[in-house]
Amino acid sequence: MARVYPDWDELACLPTPLNVGERKVLDCLALLDDEWIIYVQPRLGLDQPDFIMAHPTFGVCAVEVKDWSIGAYRQDDDGRIQMRLQGGWARTDEAPRYQAHRYRSAIHERLLALTDEAPAFAQIRGVVVMPRCTTMQAKVAIAKSTVQDSERWIDVYGYDDLQHDPTLVLTGSRQPVARHISPACLDALRRSLAEPEAHSDQRLPLSLSTAAGNIEANPREARIRRVRGSAGCGKSLGLAARAARLSLEGKEVLVLTYNSTLPHYLRDLAARRCRDIGASLNRITFTHLHELCRRAVDDARLAGAQPAINPLPGVLTDWEAKIDQGIEAYRLGFGPRFDAVLVDEGQDFSFKWWNLLRQHVCRPDGELLLVADPTQDVYGRRAWTDEERMLGAGFSGPWTELRGSYRMPPDLTPVVAEFAQLHLGDWAVNPAVPYDHPQRVGQYKPTVKRWVNTERGESCGNRLGAEVVRMLRENPDLAPSDVVFLANHREGLEAVKLITDAGYEVQHVFGTTNAEKRERKMRFWGSAAGVKGCTVHSFKGWESRAVLMSVGWGTEARRLAYVGLTRVKGDRANRSAFVTVVNSDFGLRSFQQRFEQTA
Numbered sequence: 001m002a003r004v005y006p007d008w009d010e011l012a013c014l015p016t017p018l019n020v021g022e023r024k025v026l027d028c029l030a031l032l033d034d035e036w037i038i039y040v041q042p043r044l045g046l047d048q049p050d051f052i053m054a055h056p057t058f059g060v061c062a063v064e065v066k067d068w069s070i071g072a073y074r075q076d077d078d079g080r081i082q083m084r085l086q087g088g089w090a091r092t093d094e095a096p097r098y099q100a101h102r103y104r105s106a107i108h109e110r111l112l113a114l115t116d117e118a119p120a121f122a123q124i125r126g127v128v129v130m131p132r133c134t135t136m137q138a139k140v141a142i143a144k145s146t147v148q149d150s151e152r153w154i155d156v157y158g159y160d161d162l163q164h165d166p167t168l169v170l171t172g173s174r175q176p177v178a179r180h181i182s183p184a185c186l187d188a189l190r191r192s193l194a195e196p197e198a199h200s201d202q203r204l205p206l207s208l209s210t211a212a213g214n215i216e217a218n219p220r221e222a223r224i225r226r227v228r229g230s231a232g233c234g235k236s237l238g239l240a241a242r243a244a245r246l247s248l249e250g251k252e253v254l255v256l257t258y259n260s261t262l263p264h265y266l267r268d269l270a271a272r273r274c275r276d277i278g279a280s281l282n283r284i285t286f287t288h289l290h291e292l293c294r295r296a297v298d299d300a301r302l303a304g305a306q307p308a309i310n311p312l313p314g315v316l317t318d319w320e321a322k323i324d325q326g327i328e329a330y331r332l333g334f335g336p337r338f339d340a341v342l343v344d345e346g347q348d349f350s351f352k353w354w355n356l357l358r359q360h361v362c363r364p365d366g367e368l369l370l371v372a373d374p375t376q377d378v379y380g381r382r383a384w385t386d387e388e389r390m391l392g393a394g395f396s397g398p399w400t401e402l403r404g405s406y407r408m409p410p411d412l413t414p415v416v417a418e419f420a421q422l423h424l425g426d427w428a429v430n431p432a433v434p435y436d437h438p439q440r441v442g443q444y445k446p447t448v449k450r451w452v453n454t455e456r457g458e459s460c461g462n463r464l465g466a467e468v469v470r471m472l473r474e475n476p477d478l479a480p481s482d483v484v485f486l487a488n489h490r491e492g493l494e495a496v497k498l499i500t501d502a503g504y505e506v507q508h509v510f511g512t513t514n515a516e517k518r519e520r521k522m523r524f525w526g527s528a529a530g531v532k533g534c535t536v537h538s539f540k541g542w543e544s545r546a547v548l549m550s551v552g553w554g555t556e557a558r559r560l561a562y563v564g565l566t567r568v569k570g571d572r573a574n575r576s577a578f579v580t581v582v583n584s585d586f587g588l589r590s591f592q593q594r595f596e597q598t599a
Contacts, residue, residue: 002029002036005193005477006200007574013203014041021067021131022050028162029053029063029170037477042193044110049103052193053170056186059179061125061170062103066096068141069132075142096142097154100126104154107189114188114503119181127155127169134158187476196481197545197569198268198526206272207571209434211402212238215369216245216273224358226346227371227400228385231566232407233434235371236541239342240269242369248279251339254361258348258379260288261509261524261534262541266344268526285338289353290319292361293326296335305332323353330360339366345541346372351384351393358394368394375420376563378537404434407543409570409577412447415595416565423558423588445576447568451592454584460550461487461494464582467548468495468531469502471578478546478578480504484532484539486549486564489517492533499531508533536560543569546578553585561588 004011004026011018018026018040029038029051039052051063066073073083073094081094104126111118130138135158142156157169168174208216215227215238229235243253243266255266263286274281300307307328309321329335341362343349354370362368372385384390405413410433417432454463468485472478485495492510499506507528511517521538532544540563549564551557561581570577581595 001034002032002038003034004030004038004040005042006040006195007572010200010203011040015203016041019067022065024131024159025063025065025129025162026051028166032166037190039193042195044103044106044193047099047103047106049099052103052107054186054189055170056183057178057180058167058171058176059119059123059125059181060107060186060189061127062100062107063170064096064100064103064126064128066094066128066130067132068130070137070141073141081142096128097156100128100154110192111185111189114192115182115185117182117185119179119185123179123181125155125170125172127157129157129159129162129169131159131162135161187473190476191472191478191480194477194479196479196527197572198481202268202272202527204272205276206237206241206269208237208241209234209406211400212241215239215371215400216241218242218367222397223365224368224394224396225370225400226390226395227369227402228373229371229402230405231373231376231563232405232543233402234406235373235402236266236344237269239344239369239371240266241273243270243284243340243342244273244277244279244281246340246367247274247281247283248277251283251367253284253340253342254292254336254338255284255286255342255344256292256357257288257344257541259345259538259540260290260518260521261538262344263287264525265542285336289323289349292335293323293329296326296329297322299336300329300332300334303334305329305334307332307334327352327356327360330356335361337361337363339363340368341366342369342371344371345376346370347374347377347385348379349384351389354384354393376540376566378540378560378563404432405566406434407569407571408566409444409447409568412449412565412568412570412577412579415449415597416562418594419565419591420562422591424562425555444570445574446598447570448576448578449596450580451595452580452582453589453592454582458584459491459494460552460582460584461491462498464491464548464550465495465498467580467582468499469504471546471548471580472504472531475578480531481527481529482544483546483578484534484542484544484548484567486534486536486539486547486567488535488550488552491550492535496533499533505530506533507531509535509538536564539564539567543567545569545572545575548578548580549582551581551583551585551588553587557585558588 035055037054041048042052049062050065053061073081076082081092082089083092104124107124108121138156138158162169165174212234227235243255246253257263267286270284271281297307307325309324341357413433454460464485464487489510496506496508507530509520509524511520547568551561568577568579
């Protein structure tokens with residue numbers, strides 16, 4: 001069987017569903033051997049062919065399908081397509097042979113841009129298939145060129161030839177000669193056509209575990225709730241789904257984080273759930289605490305008020321002072337208010353900030369939800385979520401506890417748990433594979449794990465960048481947009497230079513000034529093109545199929561390493577997840593053997 005992208009389970013969720021004829025063509029093409037790769041409705045610049053076929057020996061072919069009934073369409077004397085309409089004929093904009101020619105040209109231009117080994121134009125084919133006709137009928141129906149002479153090189157086939165010999169359709173011969181395209185060129189095309197999971201995920205319904213479904217439903221109609229659990233247990237999914245549900249009820253909802261990049265990810269989750277249940281995403285505001293406070297201060301100043309604070313010199317940092325100004329602005333009656341306030345990564349907040357939301361941002365009798373994971377506390381604030389500290393935070397019941405990790409693939413979860421137990425001390429946790437993990441039963445592809453110990457004096461950033469390039473070159477079906485590397489700003493900029501020098505686009509948050517970092521964080525979206533580069537702090541709460549990270553020396557670096565490992569996403573049975581650690585901590589070198597262990 002040929003390899004099909006996206007996989008068979010996802011075909012029903014395509015934005016433009018396959019019609020009957022397109023599905024018949026796909027079923028025939030799929031019977032080819034597994035050296036053939038089929039891309040279904042791939043994006044090709046401004047175009048979207050029905051199929052693009054790729055083979056290491058027989059090259060590349062774009063397929064345009066026209067599911068036309070015999071007698072429903074014809075060509076006029078100028079070669080233009082007409083369709084039968086109300087007993088007569090009406091001219092259309094259809095030009096199937098020209099479409100196939102345009103796809104062929106676009107593929108050639110893309111390969112010229114991606115590699116120095118681009119094939120000759122003659123090594124790329126474009127064909128038109130009419131599955132309701134025989135080949136003879138199809139050639140009669142669109143016998144003439146419509147726009148330019150180059151269309152005469154576009155072959156036309158019917159279902160008889162396709163069913164009997166699909167290789168004939170794709171190569172033009174029943175005994176095709178080899179039209180070798182270099183492996184580098186074919187890999188470049190495969191990377192170009194590989195669909196990022198950030199895009200394909202948006203087609204799929206938001207899959208909720210039982211626990212996440214309870215967060216969405218709020219069956220006891222509690223006004224203030226708190227939920228905690230380990231990374232990947234479904235907290236963020238439940239929170240995003242609850243935001244969508246409240247929007248459906250006509251509520252104005254605030255989804256708030258401390259991290260300035262996380263709202264982008266939560267918005268994508270909520271958009272999927274809004275689509276599933278018919279809610280409006282426009283009723284939900286996604287932002288971070290600093291932006292919320294800045295807005296309150298702006299509102300106050302526009303009204304002529306000047307919210308001020310009087311801390312002792314040196315007590316507050318600049319960003320802490322700005323938050324306190326926002327708190328004061330809210331106390332003066334300024335700033336937006338909402339029917340519900342939902343906080344993700346709540347361990348990053350403080351008692352004072354939570355009470356701001358409870359007393360001033362959420363409207364009276366509104367709903368508040370706090371979700372937290374104390375093991376992801378990279379800012380040293382998790383003490384505020386201890387039971388004694390939370391007595392004045394308005395909670396009347398215990399924490400709702402979520403168990404296990406649905407995000408990480410089952411073969412990575414015990415490795416991460418062991419890393420935590422060996423190297424995190426009082427942070428030791430034991431994420432488990434939940435009983436209803438989608439990959440717990442049945443076959444799934446093992447995680448590709450790699451651990452690299454750097455030598456003394458070696459640049460960790462350069463090594464990390466080299467590992468990104470290696471991963472992409474060795475896995476051409478891995479979309480660059482699914483690859484994330486995590487590092488500090490200095491190492492990150494080193495890695496960015498090496499990756500871009502290798503010809504890959506990078507979307508990152510690294511910078512040398514605060515203004516540059518803020519600007520890049522605003523553009524950091526999962527659906528953005530290119531390899532992603534981020535700090536662990538800014539990637540907390542996110543997930544990706546392929547994660548690479550640098551690990552420095554010391555307790556704090558090991559905590560960040562644990563957080564980075566929990567970002568690996570493995571929820572597709574037909575695709576491997578990838579994780580690479582570039583380690584410069586000599587105390588962790590021995591963990592390489594356990595990390596790379598395959599069974």
